[in-house]
Amino acid sequence: MTDIVDELKWRGLLALSTDEDALRKALADGPVTVYCGFDPTAPSLHIGNMVQILTLRRFQRAGHRPLGLVGGATGLVGDPKPTAERALNAPETVANWVERVRSQIEPFLTFEGPNAAVMVNNLDWTSGLSAIELLRDVGKHFRVNKMIAKEAVARRLNSDLGISYTEFSYQILQGLDYLELYRRYGCTLQTGGSDQWGNLTAGIDLIHRVTGASVHALATPLITKADGTKFGKTESGTIWLDAELTTPYAFYQFWLNAEDRDVPTLLRIFSFRSREEIEELETLTRERPAARAAQRALAEEMTSLVHGADHCERVVAASRALFGQGDLADLDRSTLTAALAELPYAKVGNLAPVVDLLAESGLVSSKSAARRTIKEGGAYVNNTKVTAEDAVPAPEDLLHGRWLVLRRGKKHLAAVEVATD
RNA sequence: GGCGGGUUGCCCGAGUGGCCAAAGGGAGCAGACUGUAAAUCUGUCGGUGUAUGCCUACGCAGGUUCGAACCCUGCACCCGCCA
Numbered sequence: 001m002t003d004i005v006d007e008l009k010w011r012g013l014l015a016l017s018t019d020e021d022a023l024r025k026a027l028a029d030g031p032v033t034v035y036c037g038f039d040p041t042a043p044s045l046h047i048g049n050m051v052q053i054l055t056l057r058r059f060q061r062a063g064h065r066p067l068g069l070v071g072g073a074t075g076l077v078g079d080p081k082p083t084a085e086r087a088l089n090a091p092e093t094v095a096n097w098v099e100r101v102r103s104q105i106e107p108f109l110t111f112e113g114p115n116a117a118v119m120v121n122n123l124d125w126t127s128g129l130s131a132i133e134l135l136r137d138v139g140k141h142f143r144v145n146k147m148i149a150k151e152a153v154a155r156r157l158n159s160d161l162g163i164s165y166t167e168f169s170y171q172i173l174q175g176l177d178y179l180e181l182y183r184r185y186g187c188t189l190q191t192g193g194s195d196q197w198g199n200l201t202a203g204i205d206l207i208h209r210v211t212g213a214s215v216h217a218l219a220t221p222l223i224t225k226a227d228g229t230k231f232g233k234t235e236s237g238t239i240w241l242d243a244e245l246t247t248p249y250a251f252y253q254f255w256l257n258a259e260d261r262d263v264p265t266l267l268r269i270f271s272f273r274s275r276e277e278i279e280e281l282e283t284l285t286r287e288r289p290a291a292r293a294a295q296r297a298l299a300e301e302m303t304s305l306v307h308g309a310d311h312c313e314r315v316v317a318a319s320r321a322l323f324g325q326g327d328l329a330d331l332d333r334s335t336l337t338a339a340l341a342e343l344p345y346a347k348v349g350n351l352a353p354v355v356d357l358l359a360e361s362g363l364v365s366s367k368s369a370a371r372r373t374i375k376e377g378g379a380y381v382n383n384t385k386v387t388a389e390d391a392v393p394a395p396e397d398l399l400h401g402r403w404l405v406l407r408r409g410k411k412h413l414a415a416v417e418v419a420t421d
Numbered sequence: 422g423g424c425g426g427g428u429u430g431c432c433c434g435a436g437u438g439g440c441c442a443a444a445g446g447g448a449g450c451a452g453a454c455u456g457u458a459a460a461u462c463u464g465u466c467g468g469u470g471u472a473u474g475c476c477u478a479c480g481c482a483g484g485u486u487c488g489a490a491c492c493c494u495g496c497a498c499c500c501g502c503c504a
Contacts, residue, residue: 085499159500160427160500161499161500162500226459227459229448253457257457258458259459260459261458263458289459292456292457295458323457355470364450366467367468367469368468369450372465376465377451378450378451408451409451410451
């Protein structure tokens with residue numbers, strides 16, 4: 001077994017850690033129980049969260065026991081964001097999101113065998129906690145001096161945003177989580193993003209004060225693209241893991257469109273391929289970038305992992321059909337319909353002006369935008385550029401008598417079904 | 422609780438009575454070039470659609486005015502100092 005710390009380092013997943021030698025030793029001495037928390041701040045996790053989920057998965061594969069924590073309690077409070085105070089979500093909403101987030105994490109872990117994963121919810125040990133208990137039993141171990149020095153808090157204190165007592169207290173809750181998991185499961189390692197470092201260490205300090213034990217923490221770096229911008233967001237927004245929010249097709253396309261210079265980094269961070277395979281793909285990218293072998297490999301692996309092999313296959317086939325060199329009209333009916341099924345879709349009763357079709361399919365946000373797109377030469381019907389703003393598709397444009405493929409720009413596609421029934 | 426400062430479009434930020442759908446920058450979008458890449462250059466960037474129109478928008482609600490993002494009143498939230 002390769003040393004997991006070495007592996008994480010090679011993959012660029014190790015930004016910060018507590019005493020590295022001690023951590024290596026602990027991991028080498030036998031299975032370690034490691035936890036990572038996920039707060040339900042939205043109905044779905046997104047690819048940014050995947051870094052953490054996959055890190056847990058890596059630990060489990062290396063023989064350690066992962067605990068997946070969903071923040072039923074911390075999600076009610078809100079981790080201080082640098083940019084703004086969070087809006088509180090209703091308890092019912094958070095409870096609903098907790099379940100959704102839990103079900104998104106579970107497929108990545110194994111719940112059988114000697115190092116079976118366990119899912120936990122921090123609401124379980126906080127819902128019964130009284131304010132007095134919290135202040136006396138937990139609060140006494142926290143020094144405000146240290147709390148305000150933490151970057152997440154300090155940034156807010158130094159900005160004109162300020163910070164509420166609620167968010168200020170967040171680190172106490174997360175610290176308490178670690179203590180609780182240490183007691184219940186003997187958990188001695190917490191992972192998280194480097195922006196969580198303050199919260200990670202809050203737990204370490206608490207455990208040390210309460211029990212005298214020294215436990216570990218490990219932070220993954222903030223993933224940025226080569227141009228310095230944040231990874232995981234795109235024109236159209238966040239890339240979610242939920243197929244309802246980001247279709248498998250869009251998910252696949254996201255990875256496929258990764259920039260050449262980002263691909264090596266992304267493969268290391270996200271892929272479970274071996275070091276040799278990844279280095280081979282890096283070479284291919286360098287020598288034949290236009291083939292985009294690394295992007296394809298990454299996109300297929302991620303889509304398969306998140307949406308399953310079946311969806312992945314369909315989406316790859318659809319992409320090939322829609323972006324192929326051939327004429328769309330030459331595609332046979334089943335290939336075409338299968339491909340179109342992966343796209344944003346609109347159904348209309350009869351042939352409407354292209355402007356309306358663009359707007360209805362969701363490719364553009366308004367008819368104005370649709371007109372603008374046509375004027376700029378960025379609108380296509382069945383891969384043919386639309387030049388007139390008042391263009392209306394002809395009946396003979398319909399593929400197999402029923403479908404139109406709309407395109408905005410180079411890579412935004414939508415399917416329109418024209419049916420009178 | 423008192424005093425002062427603030428709240429502008431996706432973000433930052435200018436605008437202190439008409440010339441403001443609102444400068445400038447960033448992001449985004451489209452085009453050219455390409456490889457469904459990057460960089461670069463160009464265009465564009467509230468809605469409706471073509472009407473010197475109408476609607477929506479400068480924290481919220483009222484008011485003054487022929488006319489308000491700009492003035493007045495109240496409210497909400499944020500920041501600072503003092504208590």
